[in-house]
Amino acid sequence: MQKSLNIDPNKCTGCLQCEMACAYELEGSFNPAHSRIKIFHFEEQGRFVPYTCTQCAEAWCLHACPVDAIKMDATTGAKVVDEATCVGCKVCTIACPFGTVNYNQSSGKVIKCDLCGGDPACAKACPTEAITYVDANWTGLDKMREWAAKTDTGTTTAAAKPSAPAGH
Amino acid sequence: MKHVIVGAGPAGVVASGILRKLRAEDEILLIGGEPEPPYSRMAIPYYLIGNVKEEGTYLKTDADHYKKHRIDYLQAQVTKIDPKKKELHLESGKTAGYDKLLLATGAFPIRPPVPGIEDPDITGCWTLADARLIAKRCKKGTKVLQMGAGFIGCIIMEAIAATGVELTIVEMGDRMVPRMMNETCGNLIKRWCEKKGITVHTSTQVTKIEKRKDKKPRYLIHTKDGQQLEADLIIASTGVAPALDYLKGSGVETDGGILINEHMETSVADIYAAGDCAKGRDFSTGGYEVQAIQPTATEHGRIAAQNMAGVQTPHPGSLNMNVLDTVGLISSSFGQWMGVEGGDHAELLDEENFRYLRLEFKDDVLVGAQALGLTQHVGVLRGLIQTETHLGPWKEKLKSDPTQLMSAYLAKAQAQTLP
Numbered sequence: 117m118q119k120s121l122n123i124d125p126n127k128c129t130g131c132l133q134c135e136m137a138c139a140y141e142l143e144g145s146f147n148p149a150h151s152r153i154k155i156f157h158f159e160e161q162g163r164f165v166p167y168t169c170t171q172c173a174e175a176w177c178l179h180a181c182p183v184d185a186i187k188m189d190a191t192t193g194a195k196v197v198d199e200a201t202c203v204g205c206k207v208c209t210i211a212c213p214f215g216t217v218n219y220n221q222s223s224g225k226v227i228k229c230d231l232c233g234g235d236p237a238c239a240k241a242c243p244t245e246a247i248t249y250v251d252a253n254w255t256g257l258d259k260m261r262e263w264a265a266k267t268d269t270g271t272t273t274a275a276a277k278p279s280a281p282a283g284h
Numbered sequence: 285m286k287h288v289i290v291g292a293g294p295a296g297v298v299a300s301g302i303l304r305k306l307r308a309e310d311e312i313l314l315i316g317g318e319p320e321p322p323y324s325r326m327a328i329p330y331y332l333i334g335n336v337k338e339e340g341t342y343l344k345t346d347a348d349h350y351k352k353h354r355i356d357y358l359q360a361q362v363t364k365i366d367p368k369k370k371e372l373h374l375e376s377g378k379t380a381g382y383d384k385l386l387l388a389t390g391a392f393p394i395r396p397p398v399p400g401i402e403d404p405d406i407t408g409c410w411t412l413a414d415a416r417l418i419a420k421r422c423k424k425g426t427k428v429l430q431m432g433a434g435f436i437g438c439i440i441m442e443a444i445a446a447t448g449v450e451l452t453i454v455e456m457g458d459r460m461v462p463r464m465m466n467e468t469c470g471n472l473i474k475r476w477c478e479k480k481g482i483t484v485h486t487s488t489q490v491t492k493i494e495k496r497k498d499k500k501p502r503y504l505i506h507t508k509d510g511q512q513l514e515a516d517l518i519i520a521s522t523g524v525a526p527a528l529d530y531l532k533g534s535g536v537e538t539d540g541g542i543l544i545n546e547h548m549e550t551s552v553a554d555i556y557a558a559g560d561c562a563k564g565r566d567f568s569t570g571g572y573e574v575q576a577i578q579p580t581a582t583e584h585g586r587i588a589a590q591n592m593a594g595v596q597t598p599h600p601g602s603l604n605m606n607v608l609d610t611v612g613l614i615s616s617s618f619g620q621w622m623g624v625e626g627g628d629h630a631e632l633l634d635e636e637n638f639r640y641l642r643l644e645f646k647d648d649v650l651v652g653a654q655a656l657g658l659t660q661h662v663g664v665l666r667g668l669i670q671t672e673t674h675l676g677p678w679k680e681k682l683k684s685d686p687t688q689l690m691s692a693y694l695a696k697a698q699a700q701t702l703p
């Protein structure tokens with residue numbers, strides 16, 4: 117079974133280890149600005165919410181790309197940006213209804229979560245198991261996908277099948 | 285069953301892929317009118333600026349893609365269609381039969397009726413052929429005049445300016461990108477361009493172009509407000525119109541675009557239309573219009589193909605949306621960015637840093653947005669609009685501080701994932 121990131125905001129303490137691990141894994145620096153996973157802070161309630169790409173089945177980003185730069189990794193189901201092909205047009209950044217592909221002005225390309233090839237650094241770095249990499253059954257991300265299915269514009273493959281792994 | 289697709293832009297190419305997926309045994313013929321393999325017009329600016337070679341603009345990176353998927357690709361110009369015989373006429377005199385036909389011929393650039401504009405050396409920026417010509421002509425110090433600062437005009441500006449030319453823009457509207465940004469935002473973009481050394485004239489028009497034989501620069505351009513501008517090269521980015529000529533006498537109804545229903549069917553049986561040539565359904569208004577943007581073209585292509593393959597799929601409407609990079613300043617606009625009657629809005633303006641965010645609400649639902657300088661999580665604007673998420677108390681919070689956008693999104697749209 118394909119695995120998926122599972123996020124449990126209840127367990128997140130806002131330590132930002134995941135952001136740093138992500139930035140280091142992918143950019144070689146401990147600069148959270150380059151992280152593909154982001155922690156949002158709800159100050160009033162003192163809560164933290166980790167947030168990243170769900171590798172959703174609809175893959176709006178992939179379909180919107182005019183030059184075929186986003187491909188699906190057959191093993192992990194991740195939608196992966198090929199930097200060499202990406203021209204930096206940013207259409208994927210407005211197409212993804214989760215807002216989880218972002219433009220990086222310094223490289224002129226977009227960045228998104230690629231599941232680190234099947235061994236996500238964020239999950240390894242998280243000390244509280246707020247982020248885990250688990251068999252994809254009914255993870256928090258599936259619930260997000262269900263929300264996004266409302267954005268659906270007529271895919272046959274559409275929508276939230278709770279048991280379907282990412283990328284189908 | 286034989287599916288024929290006229291037009292090998294994103295709409296046609298996406299449709300061919302979906303048809304193959306759904307109909308393994310059917311014959312698929314894809315016809316493109318240009319000499320290059322199917323490519324994306326959107327990638328032209330990046331070719332111009334030298335970020336990618338021509339191959340980098342191709343819609344499929346794998347050169348064997350079409351062969352592998354048994355999609356026959358034919359480079360030909362379609363001149364006529366005959367629905368009675370279910371036949372297409374090609375410029376070569378040949379014909380081709382179809383069972384189901386998709387019209388995805390896109391649009392072509394139009395020019396205002398200005399004396400002197402027919403000059404063959406005045407170019408658009410629409411095809412790879414145009415781009416090659418522009419790349420050849422733009423040298424350091426060349427005086428370039430660009431007519432039009434619509435969204436495509438603004439995108440190509442960066443590529444043209446980067447070649448080191450002296451660039452002047454003439455735009456009829458009172459600001460830049462008048463059809464996707466309001467005054468505040470359009471004027472900020474104008475100021476930004478001026479800061480980058482581009483001369484911008486808005487609220488005026490080119491009224492006459494003179495070509496001088498004996499003098500350089502070659503062109504003398506007269507404007508409505510009495511200016512005389514000089515240029516070595518003129519680029520016309522003055523809008524596009526759907527390509528419909530070949531439909532004369534076919535019975536396919538058009539009205540500034542091919543008329544289609546929610547299943548992407550035209551007025552003639554077994555003929556569908558998609559992309560820039562079609563008046564598709566708009567998500568925000570429910571009406572039918574030509575959106576002429578890439579995401580809509582691919583959405584149309586996908587849905588048309590599903591219907592052609594017998595998978596009845598209504599089109600709920602595409603969201604009009606755009607993202608622009610104008611010489612390094614990133615802007616985006618979504619849906620009813622101009623607001624709706626009886627609506628309400630939130631606004632954040634930081635002129636000094638060229639940042640702007642404007643959110644348009646109807647009741648407590650986001651229906652449109654404009655953003656300047658926003659590159660992180662921009663897509664949530666689309667998400668919130670298209671899922672018609674009720675913002676509840678977050679609307680007031682956004683009105684007092686629009687930067688709370690992500691929190692509002694997580695709290696309302698993704699509430700089910702939160703404890």
Ligand SMILES: Cc1cc2nc3c(=O)[nH]c(=O)nc-3n(C[C@H](O)[C@H](O)[C@H](O)COP(=O)(O)OP(=O)(O)OC[C@H]3O[C@@H](n4cnc5c(N)ncnc54)[C@H](O)[C@@H]3O)c2cc1C
Nearest residue numbers: 291292293294295317325362389390559560576577578581
């Ligand atoms: C420079 C530039 C930048 C752009 N940037 C953006 C952007 O940032 N974001 C965005 O959303 N959109 C952008 N666009 C617009 C986007 O490219 C179009 O919306 C998109 O290409 C539409 O796709 P389409 O398949 O409908 O038509 P097209 O891509 O125009 O393809 C039409 C196809 O039909 C063929 N054809 C036409 N007539 C015939 C005929 N009679 N016989 C045979 N073949 C025919 C053509 O040769 C072509 O292959 C840009 C366009 C340009 C030119």
Ligand code: SF4
Nearest residue numbers: 169171172176177212
């Ligand atoms: S969530 Fe967004 S970035 Fe991730 S696969 Fe889906 S569309 Fe692409």
Ligand code: SF4
Nearest residue numbers: 181202203205206208
């Ligand atoms: S920014 Fe890159 S990956 Fe995204 S749509 Fe454009 S070319 Fe494709």
